[in-house]
Amino acid sequence: MCGRYSLAKSKIELEERFQAEMLVDFSPRYNVAPTQLVPVITSDSPKGFSFFYWGITPDFGQNKPVSAKLINARAESVHEKVSFKTSFQKRRCLIPADGFYEWKKVGKKTKIPHRFTLRDEETFAFAGIWEEYETVSGESQHTFLILTTSPNDVVSEVHDRMPVILKREHEKKWLDSYSSESELLELLQPYPNELMLGFTVSPLVNSVQNDSQSVLRKTSPMDQFGNYTLFG
DSSP states (O other): OOOOEEEOOOHHHHHHHHTOBOOSOOOOEEEEOTTOEEEEEESSOTTBOEEEEESOOOGGGTTOOOOSSOOEEETTTTTTOTTTHHHHHHOEEEEEESEEEEEEEETTTEEEEEEEEETTOOOEEEEEEEEEEEOTTSOEEEEEEEEEEOOOHHHHTTOSOEEOEEOGGGHHHHHOTTOOHHHHHHHOOOOOGGGEEEEEBOGGGGSTTOOSGGGGOBOOHHHHSTTOOTTO
16 A cells, blocks of 8 residues: 655645646645645646545545545556446546655564655656545545555565556546557556665654654664664
């Protein structure tokens, strides 16, 4: 799964990268977590940023609060599942990011946080789907989730799933309402190994309360747990 990511870019950088307008202020985010309000670009409005909550409520779950558990959908079955099929067909989105985190379980209780980025450290986009629903108070709410796929060799050392990172040249096709189901499914592949990096980071990222640049700091396992190493 993908349960945490970063978007450590300014409003101007994001507007230039995605050629879309952001009508509100935005501060870099270093530790984005489920249920938080973050920028996305939807198939309905590809020239502007929208701010949606991470954690989707399916069609059959009207009047439910944003879920912290339902944050991902498997790319292999998103076009078939009743809860996601309509969103896959009609409500796709780009989720801007510049890295994501996964935790490697070592032993019974120890987990080592890792950060994954593109090798050139450029901003990218996860493939996502979004949903609109009515809250208990009658307000319209928008939420999204991130599609995941099997991991490439870089991520598989840490986790058995990875978020779908779209190649830049495929982003418009993902948003295009005329793209066929087969064309869309072809885009949902593990990102090439040679274009990614993975490394251990500060355990500060473990807490969603820590949303500062310090969580990006590369930290060896020895620094985190005394004389502990990944191979110990």
